[in-house]
Structure formats: structure tokens, C-alpha cells
Amino acid sequence: MQVVILSEGSDLDAFSSAYGLTLLYPSTFILLPNVLQYKVSKAISLFQDKIKDKILTKEGINFEKVDKVFVVDSQTVPDVNVPIEIFDHHPNKSLNYKGKNVKLNLYNVGSITTVIVEKIKKAKVNLDKEDATILSLGIYDDTGGFKFSGTTERDLKAFTFLTKSGLDFLKLQQVVSDTFDLEDVEVIKEIIKNAEPLPVEGKKVYISTLYRKYSKDVAWILKYIKPFEPADAYFLVVNQKSKKFIIGRSKDESIDVGKILSQLDGGGHKFAASTTIVGFSYDEIKTFLTFLTAKHQKPLTSFIKTDLPTVEADLSIEEVKSYLGRYRYVVVLQNGRYVGILNDKLINNAIKHGFSNEKAIVFAEELITVSPDVSFIQLLKMFSTYQTDIFPVVEKGYYKGVIYKKEFVSEISGIKEDKPIFLPISKPKTVNYLNRVKKFFPLEIFQTLKEVGEYAEKLGYRAFIIGGVVRDIVLNKENLDVDIIVEGSAVDLIKAYAKDKNFNFYVYPEFMTGVILLPNGLKLDFATARKEEYDSPGSYPKVEKANLFEDLYRRDFTINTLAIEITKSNFGKLIDYFNGLVDIKEKRIRILHSLSFVEDPIRILRALRFAGRLNFKLEKKTENLLIYAVERDLLNFAPTGRINLELNLTFKEENTFEILMLMDRYKVLYKLFAGLSIDQNKEKVLIKLQDSFLLLEKVLGIHFPKNSNYLYVLLGNYPEEITYNLLKKYHFEKEASYLNEFYTTLQSIKNTDSIFDIYKTLKSFNRQFLPALMSLLPEDKFKIVLEMLEKEKKPVLTGEDLIKLGLKPSKIFKDILEDVFVKYLQNSIKTKEEAISYVKKTHLKRLSNQPE
Numbered sequence: 012m013q014v015v016i017l018s019e020g021s022d023l024d025a026f027s028s029a030y031g032l033t034l035l036y037p038s039t040f041i042l043l044p045n046v047l048q049y050k051v052s053k054a055i056s057l058f059q060d061k062i063k064d065k066i067l068t069k070e071g072i073n074f075e076k077v078d079k080v081f082v083v084d085s086q087t088v089p090d091v092n093v094p095i096e097i098f099d100h101h102p103n104k105s106l107n108y109k110g111k112n113v114k115l116n117l118y119n120v121g122s123i124t125t126v127i128v129e130k131i132k133k134a135k136v137n138l139d140k141e142d143a144t145i146l147s148l149g150i151y152d153d154t155g156g157f158k159f160s161g162t163t164e165r166d167l168k169a170f171t172f173l174t175k176s177g178l179d180f181l182k183l184q185q186v187v188s189d190t191f192d193l194e195d196v197e198v199i200k201e202i203i204k205n206a207e208p209l210p211v212e213g214k215k216v217y218i219s220t221l222y223r224k225y226s227k228d229v230a231w232i233l234k235y236i237k238p239f240e241p242a243d244a245y246f247l248v249v250n251q252k253s254k255k256f257i258i259g260r261s262k263d264e265s266i267d268v269g270k271i272l273s274q275l276d277g278g279g280h281k282f283a284a285s286t287t288i289v290g291f292s293y294d295e296i297k298t299f300l301t302f303l304t305a306k307h308q309k310p311l312t313s314f315i316k317t318d319l320p321t322v323e324a325d326l327s328i329e330e331v332k333s334y335l336g337r338y339r340y341v342v343v344l345q346n347g348r349y350v351g352i353l354n355d356k357l358i359n360n361a362i363k364h365g366f367s368n369e370k371a372i373v374f375a376e377e378l379i380t381v382s383p384d385v386s387f388i389q390l391l392k393m394f395s396t397y398q399t400d401i402f403p404v405v406e407k408g409y410y411k412g413v414i415y416k417k418e419f420v421s422e423i424s425g426i427k428e429d430k431p432i433f434l435p436i437s438k439p440k441t442v443n444y445l446n447r448v449k450k451f452f453p454l455e456i457f458q459t460l461k462e463v464g465e466y467a468e469k470l471g472y473r474a475f476i477i478g479g480v481v482r483d484i485v486l487n488k489e490n491l492d493v494d495i496i497v498e499g500s501a502v503d504l505i506k507a508y509a510k511d512k513n514f515n516f517y518v519y520p521e522f523m524t525g526v527i528l529l530p531n532g533l534k535l536d537f538a539t540a541r542k543e544e545y546d547s548p549g550s551y552p553k554v555e556k557a558n559l560f561e562d563l564y565r566r567d568f569t570i571n572t573l574a575i576e577i578t579k580s581n582f583g584k585l586i587d588y589f590n591g592l593v594d595i596k597e598k599r600i601r602i603l604h605s606l607s608f609v610e611d612p613i614r615i616l617r618a619l620r621f622a623g624r625l626n627f628k629l630e631k632k633t634e635n636l637l638i639y640a641v642e643r644d645l646l647n648f649a650p651t652g653r654i655n656l657e658l659n660l661t662f663k664e665e666n667t668f669e670i671l672m673l674m675d676r677y678k679v680l681y682k683l684f685a686g687l688s689i690d691q692n693k694e695k696v697l698i699k700l701q702d703s704f705l706l707l708e709k710v711l712g713i714h715f716p717k718n719s720n721y722l723y724v725l726l727g728n729y730p731e732e733i734t735y736n737l738l739k740k741y742h743f744e745k746e747a748s749y750l751n752e753f754y755t756t757l758q759s760i761k762n763t764d765s766i767f768d769i770y771k772t773l774k775s776f777n778r779q780f781l782p783a784l785m786s787l788l789p790e791d792k793f794k795i796v797l798e799m800l801e802k803e804k805k806p807v808l809t810g811e812d813l814i815k816l817g818l819k820p821s822k823i824f825k826d827i828l829e830d831v832f833v834k835y836l837q838n839s840i841k842t843k844e845e846a847i848s849y850v851k852k853t854h855l856k857r858l859s860n861q862p863e
């Protein structure tokens with residue numbers, strides 16, 4: 012078997028000459044490259060029947076059976092170990108074939124197909140009409156229709172020969188013409204309009220996107236996109252339903268689009284590649300491609316760090332502790348093979364509970380590991396799935412290092428510098444809040460806090476109420492969620508106090524936290540003061556417990572960092588380390604340091620939730636960092652489970668609407684929900700939803716799940732498939748499972764004017780989602796449905812009325828009542844009298860005959 016191997020981007024001349032070789036030499040096949048010029052693709056589809064048996068793909072070829080390779084219209088040889096014969100018409104490139112068996116045939120002609128046609132003529136191979144047409148393509152195209160200066164008499168003669176064999180000029184024209192149809196023009200216009208540079212330093216890299224549907228393979232059009240022309244590399248993102256198709260092209264040796272797109276689960280080679288991805292927006296893809304293009308020479312493996320100490324699995328916990336040093340984690344190995352990770356808390360707890368001599372392997376946690384060739388997209392998916400700060404890298408069971416989430420996120424987002432944002436103060440401000448505390452809490456709780464403070468003092472600890480409740484004491488907003496922080500041991504304090512008082516309690520020593528349940532049903536949450544949870548790469552100083560300041564420094568916003576001491580001797584002293592009091596007074600949300608959103612992107616959502624709830628503004632630097640963080644897609648790095656929790660909290664707030672408007676303004680909805688924005692229409696629907704909650708709760712006397720209804724309204728305009736995927740993405744399982752029913756009901760009510768049909772549809776509809784359904788209906792249908800619900804609640808006729816008429820309860824009751832109800836809905840029955848006389852007239856006979 013012989014194979015003509017076409018190189019990437021082959022043109023018609025290469026293709027026609029390759030085809031000619033298959034005619035000339037039996038059992039010769041063409042191996043197509045990944046990328047063909049558009050005209051070649053056109054030719055292949057036009058002459059499909061002729062060509063399909065002569066084409067092989069890389070997968071379909073068995074190289075052991077190949078005894079010769081042809082190369083046409085090029086002098087670059089493939090990496091094979093069989094004789095190679097080249098036919099080319101370009102100047103001799105004097106390539107070094109390094110001992111390969113290469114026969115180079117160069118000709119001075121306008122098209123290399125000409126030479127092959129001459130050979131065919133000489134060998135008297137029979138050509139049919141289609142063969143002749145396919146061969147003519149290369150000659151015609153490469154000589155520019157015989158206008159190019161390289162055209163020779165030989166080309167004309169070969170072409171004439173093909174004409175005599177019956178070449179089809181119409182088909183020739185179809186393939187070689189460069190004209191666009193209307194669809195092509197629209198597509199080109201859109202891609203040009205959307206084209207923009209990616210901020211990759213030192214290189215010209217462009218990106219664009221296409222939303223319009225296109226019936227053809229989009230690849231051919233790339234060379235007509237003007238902004239792409241000067242680019243070293245470019246990408247096109249084609250939007251298809253819930254997926255995105257990405258094509259990458261490069262002219263620059265150092266930008267390997269094959270590698271770049273392989274990081275997004277794609278394939279291809281250095282200069283041309285493509286991929287399909289699901290679940291990311293265009294903006295996100297831009298961020299990824301910027302990062303990957305800038306960093307492609309520096310592979311992801313540069314994120315693998317080997318700074319953590321490693322210990323052998325049979326070392327005792329006591330000994331492991333000495334290895335921990337200033338690190339928060341140690342890696343446990345057994346002969347180099349990965350066993351798991353131990354962290355400082357675990358080690359300290361193990362020692363405290365008398366397991367000092369136990370082996371490291373007993374306590375090591377396995378954690379989710381990745382392999383060194385993990386792709387960018389896989390890492391992203393892991394970050395959004397698992398709530399952990401480090402990922403051990405393991406190859407064939409052997410430990411290779413760890414990847415720190417924070418480092419990765421900060422590198423991709425470009426937010427690297429960490430500076431305090433609060434107004435630094437040397438000493439905390441203190442204010443006497445005794446009276447405010449006394450007034451704020453019910454006496455019982457106040458007494459309890461005093462007692463807890465006495466116990467704390469006895470044990471030599473300090474105790475504080477902190478966070479949300481203190482913020483709300485300052486704001487004078489009701490809040491009985493009391494969080495207590497202990498400098499000392501929260502667990503011991505709980506045990507001492509609750510046992511004496513005979514209160515129920517739970518403690519979680521491994522977390523150094525616990526809860527006391529008060530007899531009045533309220534609970535007090537306790538935690539031991541601790542440090543920063545989010546670590547910088549391995550190097551955090553290890554401290555068993557922390558003081559109040561350190562505990563507060565890891566918190567989200569200054570307004571949540573206030574503490575009021577309850578230790579007996581300082582009871583009622585408000586402590587303000589970060590100027591939280593001023594920020595509350597000035598009504599602003601301020602993060603504590605510039606990497607705050609990088610450390611925990613959920614804070615983006617929290618910031619807007621507090622701003623919307625309290626009617627506060629974002630402090631300027633915080634606002635800029637938030638905008639930047641959203642723009643750089645940090646929300647992608649937040650575990651989707653936490654996004655679910657945070658959204659549910661948002662829907663539970665009184666000011667959900669305000670919060671959603673903020674989430675819209677700061678493009679958070681856009682990022683979370685595939686480009687969602689709240690336009691005027693959606694704003695109206697949201698307001699209608701709020702009214703519907705109130706109205707329906709009054710009419711029906713039931714409560715509705717806020718989250719489901721908000722989600723259906725927010726995502727109600729998307730095609731069902733997209734909404735479904737988004738709901739699934741953020742773990743709204745219930746909402747996803749009812750979505751189809753919801754959409755179907757909505758559509759059928761919209762599409763009918765029959766009161767009866769609407770009633771029927773509504774009857775089987777899950778009432779939980781009524782507020783969303785009604786808000787999405789046009790006004791007239793809204794009224795109809797509302798009237799239906801009201802009438803349903805107060806029916807014109809009941810079973811009792813029928814009994815009063817002297818009828819015995821039976822299965823037919825239901826039918827009669829429904830019949831009357833429908834008439835009532837249609838207004839042909841308006842009063843009970845009318846209903847009764849209707850029943851007498853229509854049903855009485857049948858009923859009096861009913862069997863006993």
C-alpha cells in the first residue's frame with residue numbers, strides 16, 4: 012500500500028495531484044491532515060462518492076502495511092521509515108532529509124497537478140468526467156485561472172487534455188470561486204465586529220465569537236477575518252446551544268494552540284486546534300485563553316510545589332510534629348508512595364487525646380489528588396467541586412508535590428498583591444457597650460452571657476461575642492444568633508458551664524467548637540479563636556490557637572469584625588480593630604485585605620448580600636477589587652455547593668430584589684448564569700414575583716419556597732436545556748427536576764384561551780411554583796389564573812350543598828362539582844342559586860337514579 016500524505020492546510024493543487032497519484036498507482040490512498048483549505052473541503056464534499064474510498068484518516072491507517080509515501084506540493088517529509096517520493100513545483104528548499112530514503116522531483120510548472128496529469132496521459136489511464144474535473148481544480152486554482160506569472164504552457168496543455176476528457180466547468184467554478192453567499196457575509200461581519208485583542212504581553216493574540224447559527228464549517232472563513240490577519244494567533248468561540256466550540260490558529264512557533272486547547276480538553280496541533288467545552292461563558296473562556304496563551308511555555312507543572320515536609324508513614328505523631336515546623340501540612344509517604352496529608356490541627360488534637368505514639372499513617376487524610384499532567388480545565392473543575400486549599404500531586408502512586416489553590420487563583424486572576432484595605436490603627440478602639448448589650452438582649456440571654464463570662468474568667472480565658480450579632484447590636488437590628496469566641500478552649504468552657512447549669516450541649520473537639528442549647532430554645536455557638544484558614548503556600552507560622560485579633564483578621568468585612576467582650580472583668584467592652592464602627596456609621600462594606608476575594612470568592616456574593624440587606628455601599632477599593640475579581644472569573648473557583656448555599660441565603664433575605672439588582676449591576680448574575688442580565692422587563696417580572704408571593708400567600712394561605720420561584724423567574728427566558736444545566740450546575744436538584752413541568756405548564760397556559768384548558772393545566776401543576784408561573788404570564792392570563800385560585804378557594808357549590816339537596820355522597824359528586832366549577836369559572840354560573848338550579852336541571856335525574 013502507498014500513501015499520499017497531505018500537509019496541514021493543503022490547497023487544491025496538493026489535493027488534485029494526490030488524487031491523480033491514486034489514479035496512477037493502484038492501492039494508493041490519501042491521508043488527510045487536520046486542516047484543509049476551505050476549497051478542498053468543498054471539493055471533497057462535492058465529489059464525495061468518487062473520493063471517499065481513497066481517503067484514510069490517521070486512526071484508520073496501519074503504517075506497517077505502507078511501503079511507500081508520496082509528498083505533493085511540499086518538500087517537508089513526514090516522519091516515516093519507508094521510501095518517500097516528493098513531487099513539487101516550488102524552488103528547492105535544500106532540506107536535510109537525515110539519511111531518509113527520499114526521492115525529490117522538482118518541476119518548473121504553475122501547478123504540480125500538471126505533472127501528474129502528464130503522467131496519467133502517458134500511462135493512458137482512463138479518466139471519467141469527474142476525474143477530469145477533480146484534476147482540473149489544482150491546475151486552475153494554482154495558476155489563478157492561468158493568470159499568475161508562474162503559469163506555463165505545460166499547465167495549459169494538461170488542462171486542455173482534461174477538457175477533452177469532459178471536465179465539468181460548472182463544478183470547477185463551484186469549487187474555485189471565492190464568492191460568499193449572504194449567510195457567509197453575515198457570519199464574517201459578526202466575527203469581525205466581535206474581534207478583540209487578548210491581553211497577552213509581547214504577542215498579538217485575537218479572539219472573537221460567533222452567536223449566529225451557521226450551516227457551514229466555520230473554519231474556512233477564518234482567513235477572511237481582517238482583524239485576525241496581523242495576529243500571531245487567534246481564537247474563535249462558536250456558541251452552540253449549551254456548548255461552545257473553540258477554534259485556535261497560530262502563526263507563531265512559540266504559541267502552540269494545540270497545547271493550549273488541550274488544556275481545555277481539546278486536540279489538534281501546534282498551528283491549528285479545536286475543542287468543545289460546556290458550562291463556561293465567553294468571558295470565562297477569554298480569561299482562560301489569556302492565561303493559557305501567556306503561560307503556555309510555563310506549563311501547569313510550574314504550580315506543583317515541593318516545599319511541604321514529608322514524613323514516613325510509620326513515624327509517630329509526636330515525631331511528625333517536629334517535622335511540621337512552621338508549616339501547616341506534612342505529607343505522609345511510604346517508600347516514596349503517597350499515603351496522605353496531616354495538618355497541624357489534626358496532629359495537635361491527636362497528641363492532646365493521647366495518640367502521640369500512634370503512627371502517622373493512622374491519621375493521614377487521603378485528600379483528592381491530581382496527576383502531574385492534570386489539565387487546566389480539570390483543575391478548574393476540581394476547584395469548583397472540592398472545598399480544599401491544597402491538591403497533592405501523585406503520579407503512579409508516587410508523591411510529586413502539591414498545588415495550592417490560592418496560588419493558582421491569584422496567578423490566573425492576576426490579583427497577586429496583598430495589602431490591608433482597612434484603615435490601619437495601632438490599637439483597637441474600645442467603647443463601653445454595657446448598656447446597649449443589656450437593652451439589646453432578652454434578660455435571659457443577657458444573664459447567660461454574663462454567666463459564661465464568669466466561667467471564662469474562672470478558667471483564665473477571655474470570651475467575646477462577635478460577628479453578625481455585634482454588627483446588629485450597633486445597628487440596633489434584631490438578631491439572636493449569638494457567636495462566641497474564646498481565647499482559650501471553647502470546648503472546655505462549654506463543658507464547665509453547661510454541665511453546671513444542666514444545659515444540653517454539643518462539642519466538636521476536632522474543630523475546637525461547640526453549641527449550648529438554652530432551655531428557651533435558643534442556642535449559643537462557641538468557637539476557639541483561630542487563625543487564617545486560607546494558607547499562603549505552606550509557609551504559615553504554626554500557632555495552635557490564636558488570639559482575638561487573628562481570629563478577626565480572617566473574616567470577611569470590617570462590619571463583621573467587631574467584638575464585645577463578655578469576660579467578667581471587661582463585660583460589655585466593644586473592641587474595634589479594623590474601624591468597623593466607622594464603616595457601619597458610613598454605611599459601607601469593606602474587605603480587610605486585597606486578596607480577600609481571591610482567598611474566598613464567596614465573599615463577592617456576601618458583600619452584595621450585606622450591601623443589599625443593609626442598604627450599604629461598597630467602599631471604593633473594595634468595589635474595584637470586587638469588579639476586578641468578577642471580571643477575572645473568580646466565581647469559577649468557588650465550590651458550586653457554596654454558591655448554592657449563598658444563593659439560598661439571598662433568596663431568604665427580605666431585600667432579595669435589591670441584592671439581585673446589585674448582583675446584576677456587578678455582573679455577578681452574568682457570570683454565574685451564562686450571561687444573565689436583568690433588563691427592564693425582567694425587573695418588572697421580579698417585582699411582580701414579590702407581589703405574587705404576598706398575594707398568593709393571602710389568597711391560598713400557604714408559603715412558597717422563595718428560592719425555586721426566584722430561580723424560575725430569573726432563568727425563565729432561557730431555553731429549557733440551558734436553564735436545566737444551570738440549575739444542575741449549582742445543585743438545585745428539586746428545581747431542575749420540576750423544570751420541564753414548569754416550562755410545559757407555562758407554555759400551555761400562554762398558548763390557550765380556553766378557560767377550561769387553563770384550569771385543567773393548573774390542576775395538575777405543582778402549586779409551589781405558582782408565584783413564578785404567574786409572574787411570567789402576560790397580564791390577562793395572570794388575572795384569569797388569580798380569579799381561578801380565588802374561586803377555587805371559595806367554591807360556589809360544595810359537597811355539603813349537594814347533600815342539602817338530598818343527595819347521597821358518592822363518586823359522582825366530584826364530577827358534578829367540577830362541572831359546576833368550570834361553569835362558574837366561565838361565568839355561566841355566578842351564584843349559588845344559579846349553581847343549584849343548574850344541578851337540578853342537569854344532574855338531578857341521573858342522581859336520583861343512582862344505585863344505593
Ligand code: ATP
Nearest residue numbers: 477478479480492565566567568571572611613614
Ligand atoms: P447573618 O446576619 O447573615 O447571619 P453574619 O455576619 O452572622 O450575618 P454568618 O454567615 O452567620 O454571617 O457568618 C458569621 C461570621 O463569620 C461573619 O460575621 C463573618 O465574620 C464570618 N464569615 C462568614 N463567612 C465568611 C467568609 N466567607 N469569609 C470570612 N469570614 C466569614
Ligand code: MG
Nearest residue numbers: 478479480492
Ligand atoms: Mg450569623
